[in-house]
Amino acid sequence: MDFVNIVGLAAGTLTTIAFLPQMLQTWKTKSAKDVSFAMLITFMTGLFLWFIYGIMLGATPIILANGTTLFFNLIILGLKVKYK
């Protein structure tokens, strides 16, 4: 795998796993007051479109990265609604 793809893979991995600590913190503190509802909805709509975009191109990395990030943010949204 050439260097450019390694950078892309690392970028996709980091911007995906980044939401794990947010998910864990929200679950532990049972509070997501400071996490913007509008941000979550807008971000998740964008992630869903990236997911569709990946399917259209048949680009597995785009499908996997954005599908996973969408899943994590869905959990954060669920926790935010639950602990309102």
Added chain:
Amino acid sequence: MDFVNIVGLAAGTLTTIAFLPQMLQTWKTKSAKDVSFAMLITFMTGLFLWFIYGIMLGATPIILANGTTLFFNLIILGLKVKYK
């Protein structure tokens, strides 16, 4: 512009502007306690790598989207540190 590119452009726009409401909320409420520090650092590192990846490919949409999102998250991080 064909449909696939429109979907990609819409996805990139949404996942970029999504952080504006988070920035405004944090600035208004002067509180970012619930926003995970680890998420911000990991996410911004990933965005920076996407930015480098875009430069390597000469892909302007990737450079613009991730550069802007990185800028917004830098402000959120600054506000979070300021209002600690």
